[in-house]
Amino acid sequence: MYELFKNLGTWLTSGAQWSGGDGIAHRLAEHLQYSLLATLIAAAIGLPLGLLIGHTGKGAFVAINLASFGRALPTVGLVVLVFLASGLSMWPVYIALVALAVPAIVTNTYAGMTAVDPDVKDAARGQGMRGHQVLRQVELPLALPLIMTGLRLALIQVVATATIAAYVSFGGLGRYVFDGLAQRDLVQVLGGAVLVAVVAVVLDVALAGLQRFLFRHRTA
Amino acid sequence: MIQFDAVHKRFPNGTTAVHDLTLEMPEGGVTVLVGSSGCGKTTTLRMINRMVEPTSGTVRVAGRDVTRQDAAELRRSIGYVIQQAGLFPHRTVLDNIATVPLLLGQGRKRARARAAELLETVGLAPDAAKRYPHQLSGGQQQRVGVARALAADPPVLLMDEPFGAVDPVVRTQLQDELLRLQKELSKTIVFVTHDIDEAVRLGDQIAVFRTGGHLVQCAPPAELLARPADDFVADFLGAERGLKLLSLTSLAEIPQTPAETLRADEAVPPAGTGARWRLVTTAAGAPLGWLDADARHHDGPAGDAPLLPVRALRDTDSLLSALNESIASPGGLVARVTADGAVTGVTSRELIHDHAGAAHVAAGPAPAVTAPAVTGPAERAA
Numbered sequence: 001m002y003e004l005f006k007n008l009g010t011w012l013t014s015g016a017q018w019s020g021g022d023g024i025a026h027r028l029a030e031h032l033q034y035s036l037l038a039t040l041i042a043a044a045i046g047l048p049l050g051l052l053i054g055h056t057g058k059g060a061f062v063a064i065n066l067a068s069f070g071r072a073l074p075t076v077g078l079v080v081l082v083f084l085a086s087g088l089s090m091w092p093v094y095i096a097l098v099a100l101a102v103p104a105i106v107t108n109t110y111a112g113m114t115a116v117d118p119d120v121k122d123a124a125r126g127q128g129m130r131g132h133q134v135l136r137q138v139e140l141p142l143a144l145p146l147i148m149t150g151l152r153l154a155l156i157q158v159v160a161t162a163t164i165a166a167y168v169s170f171g172g173l174g175r176y177v178f179d180g181l182a183q184r185d186l187v188q189v190l191g192g193a194v195l196v197a198v199v200a201v202v203l204d205v206a207l208a209g210l211q212r213f214l215f216r217h218r219t220a
Numbered sequence: 221m222i223q224f225d226a227v228h229k230r231f232p233n234g235t236t237a238v239h240d241l242t243l244e245m246p247e248g249g250v251t252v253l254v255g256s257s258g259c260g261k262t263t264t265l266r267m268i269n270r271m272v273e274p275t276s277g278t279v280r281v282a283g284r285d286v287t288r289q290d291a292a293e294l295r296r297s298i299g300y301v302i303q304q305a306g307l308f309p310h311r312t313v314l315d316n317i318a319t320v321p322l323l324l325g326q327g328r329k330r331a332r333a334r335a336a337e338l339l340e341t342v343g344l345a346p347d348a349a350k351r352y353p354h355q356l357s358g359g360q361q362q363r364v365g366v367a368r369a370l371a372a373d374p375p376v377l378l379m380d381e382p383f384g385a386v387d388p389v390v391r392t393q394l395q396d397e398l399l400r401l402q403k404e405l406s407k408t409i410v411f412v413t414h415d416i417d418e419a420v421r422l423g424d425q426i427a428v429f430r431t432g433g434h435l436v437q438c439a440p441p442a443e444l445l446a447r448p449a450d451d452f453v454a455d456f457l458g459a460e461r462g463l464k465l466l467s468l469t470s471l472a473e474i475p476q477t478p479a480e481t482l483r484a485d486e487a488v489p490p491a492g493t494g495a496r497w498r499l500v501t502t503a504a505g506a507p508l509g510w511l512d513a514d515a516r517h518h519d520g521p522a523g524d525a526p527l528l529p530v531r532a533l534r535d536t537d538s539l540l541s542a543l544n545e546s547i548a549s550p551g552g553l554v555a556r557v558t559a560d561g562a563v564t565g566v567t568s569r570e571l572i573h574d575h576a577g578a579a580h581v582a583a584g585p586a587p588a589v590t591a592p593a594v595t596g597p598a599e600r601a602a
Binding site (some may be wrong): 117119120124125126127130137138141142217 | 269271293294295296297298302303304305306307308309310319320323352368525
């Protein structure tokens with residue numbers, strides 16, 4: 001056991017392991033690129049959808065069902081499915097990751113919008129704000145903490161799941177996990193897993209800190 | 221002026237909120253809408269700024285049918301204060317107040333200058349400007365709500381139970397301030413409450429609603445209290461409506477007789493040399509208390525003698541407080557003072573009672589019971 005951790009330590013800290021095309025630095029950059037791009041696409045789809053449902057109050061069942069759908073969706077299955085349909089490309093990876101992230105974003109955005117005090121929305125309309133002004137000046141800023149929580153959750157899930165890019169022969173930190181498994185190199189598998197976990201935790205903590213800073217004036 | 225003409229409101233679920241309402245709310249006056257919950261008073265108010273659309277009939281503000289105007293623009297021209305204030309929690313107090321000027325396209329600088337001015341108008345300290353609503357007390361939040369409604373200087377102000385959520389002491393303060401503001405600003409105010417005392421204090425006219433959205437009676441407070449249209453209104457006004465009526469009449473008209481006073485540094489006179497109850501005052505003439513001259517348990521200066529408490533009344537105080545004081549005061553005399561608090565004289569319990577009766581007559585009791593019941597001084601003089 002001790003031996004394993006010692007080897008893991010060496011693996012993680014050796015300069016050689018960090019450099020080159022198969023180095024940690026490069027794999028990390030790939031991993032972040034997949035994750036951020038997928039989350040960004042998911043946000044572009046999920047945010048407007050959540051805001052629209054929340055603002056109009058119509059189509060709430062979409063948001064609710066999407067949440068259960070997202071939880072039940074087998075990501076690897078989806079990757080394989082799209083892979084069979086599209087052949088070797090990044091499509092399966094991005095489609096799977098986006099499908100994973102959209103529900104978290106939509107449901108949290110919708111939850112944030114419905115949590116806005118109806119009295120405040122009523123007052124906003126009563127002062128003479130038009131629909132889009134209520135949305136931009138009142139609902140959006142008040143829902144923002146929950147919207148950001150949704151984005152954060154989505155990003156963390158995506159970072160943890162982006163290992164599947166390696167499953168369909170692309171890069172990212174999943175490379176170490178899948179290669180290690182194939183080569184029966186436990187240290188490499190463990191190293192990849194630890195790196196993914198560390199990236200997820202660091203991002204989560206950093207974003208939580210940012211949220212706390214941005215909303216330091218809020219009561220709740 | 222706001223006019224309701226045969227206005228009906230039926231909600232999609234089939235309930236009738238307002239039934240065939242025809243009502244005028246005069247310019248520069250306070251119209252209070254009262255009734256128990258679900259009587260349609262809030263719906264009535266919200267039809268004025270189109271937060272609710274009438275099913276049929278017309279609502280006019282300054283002669284113009286509200287449904288023919290752009291809803292957002294209409295609302296910007298009408299101040300709107302709601303219960304719990306409904307302030308924007310993510311904006312500072314100053315930016316909350318500046319809302320409507322900003323919507324009207326005034327520059328940020330000008331809107332904020334106007335907001336700072338209003339902070340003072342509603343009695344808030346300038347350092348409240350940079351705070352957030354949750355950092356204020358309920359009463360302060362309500363003041364911000366009023367300031368926000370006044371920011372664009374609208375001629376009409378709608379207030380939906382604005383003081384319903386604050387404690388009674390603060391509520392009285394806020395009512396006083398509203399009356400003071402109204403004296404300066406003369407807005408056309410429509411005020412919704414379920415508190416009849418609040419209605420009597422604030423209203424120039426009071427409209428009483430019954431469940432189902434029926435307007436039962438609309439009259440000035442004194443007339444309403446003296447002559448409720450039916451048992452429903454009478455019940456709603458409560459068993460003490462006679463006393464509430466007295467709260468509307470001031471003492472100014474009621475004559476006073478010279479008071480037998482003693483300065484605090486004067487010696488207590490021998491018994492039987494004057495009135496039994498003497499009013500002890502400071503050198504400046506402010507009342508300190510009642511001295512029982514017959515008790516003779518003291519020979520020093522009057523100020524050191526055991527005194528019974530006095531609550532002196534000004535001309536602006538109500539007949540109700542005079543009636544109360546006439547019961548509490550040991551000799552049945554009510555001490556009267558100037559605005560500065562110096563004693564001017566006393567009024568007897570009997571005279572106050574006579575005027576209390578006359579106040580009822582003046583407000584006009586129901587014709588059927590008028591003739592035999594009247595024994596006011598006005599009638600006796602006639």
